[in-house]
Amino acid sequence: MALPTQWFSQVSAITKFGLMSIPQRRGSVGAAAFGIAGVVAVLVGVLSIAAGFGRAMASSGSPDAALVLRSGADTEMVSGFGRESTRIISEAPGIARGPDGPLASAELFVIINLPKISSGTDANVPLRGVERAALRVRRDMRIIDGRMFEWGTNEVVVGVGAAREFVGLHVGDQIKVGRYSWPVTGIFAAGGGAAESEIWTDAAVLQAAYNRGDSFQSVYVRLKSPSDFAAFKDALTTDPRLNVKAVRQTDYFAEQSSAVTKLVTTLGYLIASLMAVGAVFGALNTMYNSVSARTREIATLRALGFGSGAVVVAVMLESVALAVLGGAIGACAAYLAFNGFHTATMNWQSFSQITFSLAVTPQLLVKGVLWATVIGAIGGLFPAIRAARQPIAAALREL
Amino acid sequence: MKFLPLIWSNLRRKKTRTVLTLLSIIVAFVLFGFLSAIRQALLGGVSLEGANRLIVRHKVSIIQLLPMSYKERMERIPGVAMATHQTWFGGIYQDPKNFFMQNPVIPDEFMRIHPEFILPPEQMRAWQRTRTGAVVGRKTAERFNWKVGDKVPIQSSIWSRKDGGFLWEFDIVGIFDGRDKNTDTTPLFFRYDYFDEARSGARGEVGWYSIRIQDSARAAEVAKLVDAEFENSAAETKTEPEGAFVQAWAQQVGDIALITASILGAVFFTILLVTGNTISQSVRERTGELGVLKAIGFTNAAVLGLVMAESCLLSLLGGGIGLAVAWALTSHGDPTGGMLPLFFFPVHDVVLGVLISVAMGLVTGFFPALQAMRLRVADSLRRI
Numbered sequence: 125m126a127l128p129t130q131w132f133s134q135v136s137a138i139t140k141f142g143l144m145s146i147p148q149r150r151g152s153v154g155a156a157a158f159g160i161a162g163v164v165a166v167l168v169g170v171l172s173i174a175a176g177f178g179r180a181m182a183s184s185g186s187p188d189a190a191l192v193l194r195s196g197a198d199t200e201m202v203s204g205f206g207r208e209s210t211r212i213i214s215e216a217p218g219i220a221r222g223p224d225g226p227l228a229s230a231e232l233f234v235i236i237n238l239p240k241i242s243s244g245t246d247a248n249v250p251l252r253g254v255e256r257a258a259l260r261v262r263r264d265m266r267i268i269d270g271r272m273f274e275w276g277t278n279e280v281v282v283g284v285g286a287a288r289e290f291v292g293l294h295v296g297d298q299i300k301v302g303r304y305s306w307p308v309t310g311i312f313a314a315g316g317g318a319a320e321s322e323i324w325t326d327a328a329v330l331q332a333a334y335n336r337g338d339s340f341q342s343v344y345v346r347l348k349s350p351s352d353f354a355a356f357k358d359a360l361t362t363d364p365r366l367n368v369k370a371v372r373q374t375d376y377f378a379e380q381s382s383a384v385t386k387l388v389t390t391l392g393y394l395i396a397s398l399m400a401v402g403a404v405f406g407a408l409n410t411m412y413n414s415v416s417a418r419t420r421e422i423a424t425l426r427a428l429g430f431g432s433g434a435v436v437v438a439v440m441l442e443s444v445a446l447a448v449l450g451g452a453i454g455a456c457a458a459y460l461a462f463n464g465f466h467t468a469t470m471n472w473q474s475f476s477q478i479t480f481s482l483a484v485t486p487q488l489l490v491k492g493v494l495w496a497t498v499i500g501a502i503g504g505l506f507p508a509i510r511a512a513r514q515p516i517a518a519a520l521r522e523l
Numbered sequence: 524m525k526f527l528p529l530i531w532s533n534l535r536r537k538k539t540r541t542v543l544t545l546l547s548i549i550v551a552f553v554l555f556g557f558l559s560a561i562r563q564a565l566l567g568g569v570s571l572e573g574a575n576r577l578i579v580r581h582k583v584s585i586i587q588l589l590p591m592s593y594k595e596r597m598e599r600i601p602g603v604a605m606a607t608h609q610t611w612f613g614g615i616y617q618d619p620k621n622f623f624m625q626n627p628v629i630p631d632e633f634m635r636i637h638p639e640f641i642l643p644p645e646q647m648r649a650w651q652r653t654r655t656g657a658v659v660g661r662k663t664a665e666r667f668n669w670k671v672g673d674k675v676p677i678q679s680s681i682w683s684r685k686d687g688g689f690l691w692e693f694d695i696v697g698i699f700d701g702r703d704k705n706t707d708t709t710p711l712f713f714r715y716d717y718f719d720e721a722r723s724g725a726r727g728e729v730g731w732y733s734i735r736i737q738d739s740a741r742a743a744e745v746a747k748l749v750d751a752e753f754e755n756s757a758a759e760t761k762t763e764p765e766g767a768f769v770q771a772w773a774q775q776v777g778d779i780a781l782i783t784a785s786i787l788g789a790v791f792f793t794i795l796l797v798t799g800n801t802i803s804q805s806v807r808e809r810t811g812e813l814g815v816l817k818a819i820g821f822t823n824a825a826v827l828g829l830v831m832a833e834s835c836l837l838s839l840l841g842g843g844i845g846l847a848v849a850w851a852l853t854s855h856g857d858p859t860g861g862m863l864p865l866f867f868f869p870v871h872d873v874v875l876g877v878l879i880s881v882a883m884g885l886v887t888g889f890f891p892a893l894q895a896m897r898l899r900v901a902d903s904l905r906r907i
Contacts, residue, residue: 155793155800159547162793166786196689198619201586202680235584237761242778245771246761248584302583302759391561395554395786402550402790406797409543413804470775475585477775 134430138438141421142414143445149414156403156410157450160499163399164454164492165461170392171491172462172482174385177469180480181381184317185373187350188220189261192343192360195369199380200233200342201474207338209366216359218352219345222260227346229258232330235476236301236323238290240468247468249290250322250476251280251301253330261346262314270295270310275326278333281310283320285479289468299323304333318377321468321479344373383472400499407503411443415511422511423519432512439511443504444497451496458492459484530833537805541837544801548841548883549848551794552876556849558783559872563705564863565779566770574739576636577746578768579606579732582759588728589758596752597734602745604737607632610715610730614677614691616667623663623864624710625677626730627718630658636735639702646671646697654717657693660708662864664698671695677711683723691721709864733765791879795887802834803891813895814903827896834888835881842880846873 146153185191192213197203207230214228221227232253237246256275259265273279280299287293299306306325314320331338347353350372357370415422422435463484471478534541579597581587589608597606609626616623630650634642642650642658650656659669669675673695683689693713701708719726736745746762753760763771773779806813813826821829853868 151800152804155796158796159793162789166789170786196678196680198680202613235586237582237584240774243774245767245774247771247775248586303755395557398550398554398557399790402547402554402794405543405547405550406793409540409547409797409801412539412543467777468775469777 131431131434134425134434135438135441138422138425138430138435139441142418142438142442145414145418149410149417152410152413153446156406156503157446157453159403159406160447160450160496161454161457163396163403163499164451164496165458166399167392167396167495168455168458168484168488168492169462169482170388170395171488172458172484173467174388174392175485175488176480176483177388177478178381178385179483180316180318180320180478181377182374183264183315184319184377185375186263187372187374188347188352189373190345190347190353190356190370191373191376192345192368192370193341195361195367197369199474200231201235201476203341204339205341205366205368207340209368210340210343212363212365213343213360213368214345216345216356218347218356218359220348222257224256227257227260229255229261229344230327230340231255231258231342231344232327232334232336233341233474234330234334235474236299238292238299240289241291242289247290248470248476249286250474251330252319252322252324253327254324255327258324258344261344262319263346264315264317265312265319266314267310268313270308273309273325276329278304278306278325278329279309280306280323280325281312282308283322283324283479284311284313285320285466285468286323286477287311288466289321289477289479293323301333316481318380318471318478321477380471380473384469396495400495403499404502407443407447407499408506410446411439411504411507412510414442415439415507419511419514419519423514423516426516427520435512436508439508440501440504443507444500447496447500447503448493451493451499454496455489455492459489526829526832530829530836533805533809533829533833534837536809540801540805544798545837545841545844547794547797548838548880549845551790552842552845552880553849553852554790555787555876555879556846556853556868556872558787559876560849560853560866560868561863562779562783563869563872564857564866565776566773574742574764574766575735576765577734577736577742577749577762578765579734579749579760579762580768581731582750582761585611585731587758588725588730589732589760591727591729593732593753593758593760597732597749600745600748600752602736602738602741602748604735605632605636606732606734607636608715608729608732609633610718610728612677612682612713612718613680615680616675616677621667625657626710626712627715628712629715630712633712636733639706640699640708641702642697642699649696650714653694653696654714655692655694656696657711657713658697658699659695659711661698661700662708663711664695669695669698671698682718684721685723687723704867705865705869707864734762791883795883798834798838798883799887799890802830802837802887803894806830806891806895810898810903813898814900817898817900818904823896826898827892830892830895831885831888834891835884838880838884838887839877842876842883846876846880849876 193200193203194205210230214226219226219228234251235248236251238249239245240247268284273281282293292299293308295308295310297308299308347356353372360366360368360370462482465482468477468479581589594606597603607629609628612625612627614625634640634647650658674692675695676690676692679689679691736742742764749762750760817826850868857863857866
């Protein structure tokens with residue numbers, strides 16, 4: 125057994141020698157590296173859809189906020205209760221108080237058809253009626269263009285995501301819904317959350333327009349602290365006058381996003397795995413070529429006393445280096461092409477549109493490079509073994 | 524043809540390389556098949572029958588209901604053969620993850636307007652006799668192992684009964700099949716008269732209408748007439764062909780066509796690089812042999828043809844195997860467990876796949892073949 129230092133110098137000699145011969149094999153090396161870049165770009169790109177969607181949903185709720193729905197309702201869309209219930213809910217223990225009373229907003233949630241800018245086809249855009257406390261319940265909501273709507277009028281403000289994705293939602297536009305016309309007075313941001321996909325107006329005005337009487341679909345509340353949730357929930361569920369359930373906003377939005385996230389993630393991994401198999405074949409091809417072009421050189425080194433372990437490691441190092449380079453190119457390309465790209469999809473729970481931005485997170489980039497490393501390692505392993513196992517005498521004789 | 528053995532032995536010259544190239548082509552075509560099936564699942568729910576049908580919904584949004592009385596008014600409009608309605612029930616069977624559609628319908632009208640659902644006549648008669656009867660598609664029946672005669676409890680997320688409960692019970696009286704491969708056999712349909720009488724509110728209101736028109740060429744015109752009929756009423760309508768409705772719905776999920784096309788673009792571009800590179804490398808290694816061929820009288824065109832034939836053979840072989848594997852894999856149906864009921868590899872995409880493999884063979888072979896054709900005999904023989 126050679127000394128460790130000797131072994132390392134053997135590995136580095138062979139690796140150097142492999143890397144220096146790359147310019148002569150640039151076609152095949154380039155093809156393999158690009159193949160791996162493609163795999164990583166597709167993997168990172170598809171998963172960035174799920175990451176972006178999940179991020180939008182995660183930033184929609186905070187742990188000290190809760191949502192009250194009719195018991196048995198999974199979404200606001202199918203929930204409903206009267207004024208009396210919302211009054212009892214707003215008096216429940218644990219709710220934070222502001223200058224004008226408890227931080228509880230009884231809300232209405234309907235959808236309206238508006239064409240998507242990208243395709244021109246109709247999409248279900250959420251229209252939400254809110255009460256004054258809504259602005260305090262959602263701390264990160266702020267007007268970024270125009271002004272807030274006047275309470276008691278049919279003016280609306282539009283989430284920045286909705287304004288970007290759907291036709292006719294700029295300040296000064298009028299939204300025609302049935303026989304009513306709703307002037308847009310402002311655009312708001314909400315920390316990238318789901319509210320940015322929505323149009324907001326005064327709940328009382330929306331009740332009248334939709335003949336909803338004095339009924340609501342949900343109550344959004346802010347608690348004094350996240351730990352008050354249990355007491356708040358118990359008070360509501362044990363009250364015989366109510367038939368409601370309370371959920372933490374963070375849990376509610378996580379549940380809402382699970383179907384889309386699962387679908388995209390499953391398909392993303394499926395596609396990327398298949399592509400990775402293809403890229404392994406590409407890498408194998410390249411590395412077989414690389415070792416077969418150097419058959420005599422490797423045999424010479426082995427005749428001089430280089431160990432077969434050093435040959436294996438060196439060939440694998442070369443392969444992994446190429447793969448990581450390809451993976452890094454793919455990850456960068458995915459980042460440049462997809463990060464922050466605005467889009468919208470359907471929230472399957474409420475059949476309404478939710479706008480979000482694709483997110484190429486650092487974790488995804490790392491994951492991409494890891495995949496590349498594995499592809500490179502597998503692609504290098506078999507050629508490396510072949511190179512190390514060649515009978516020296518025969519290889520030296522080969523032309 | 525007589526050169527086939529020559530082409531074949533050229534491919535066998537470096538077996539590992541050929542096999543690896545072949546495998547990467549196969550993988551590309553398996554992916555192609557998979558993505559076609561995904562696109563089909565998300566966009567392909569438009570049957571031929573749908574060309575004769577219009578969907579009429581509330582203009583503001585699909586969640587707003589329409590009066591039942593619209594049916595008579597629609598059927599008086601010239602060009603309309605018949606109209607019937609459905610309503611979204613939004614039911615859950617045991618677990619919200621077990622998603623499938625359940626809608627109340629009027630049985631005979633519904634089956635007449637949707638001939639793509641095949642229900643045995645005796646089951647149809649049973650449905651007409653049984654007020655609480657429901658018919659369910661083959662896929663869902665198999666998924667939950669439902670048989671004719673079973674009672675199934677379904678929790679509606681929207682509709683409460685007069686007694687305040689949200690739990691509805693239906694008697695399975697029939698199981699329907701799809702006439703075409705892209706007929707969705709996951710829904711359950713039950714009787715509207717039972718539903719309307721038992722629900723606590725919204726009596727006489729329905730979700731949307733399907734209209735059968737007499738002449739599919741006049742779809743746009745009839746749609747305009749329908750919308751004009753209800754203009755300025757409390758419930759204005761939006762009417763469009765069923766295909767346009769389904770496509771708009773799919774667009775809400777995202778631009779699936781664009782996403783699948785970009786992924787496939789990336790895949791085929793990569794494979795093109797890998798295969799093209801392999802072939803040009805093997806041509807380079809054979810410079811001497813090609814020189815000999817030319818020296819013994821092979822024309823430039825024959826050499827070009829030989830190399831092109833080699834790349835086309837490789838590509839067609841890989842494409843064929845890949846498409847066959849994709850066909851076998853997708854024939855098991857939906858890989859996500861219920862979210863993509865129409866998941867299959869459509870025949871027109873198989874044909875497209877074959878064409879792509881021919882095109883790939885020609886493109887990858889072209890430059891190496893050109894290189895081989897331009898070889899000068901003296902140079903190539905000297906190079907060894």
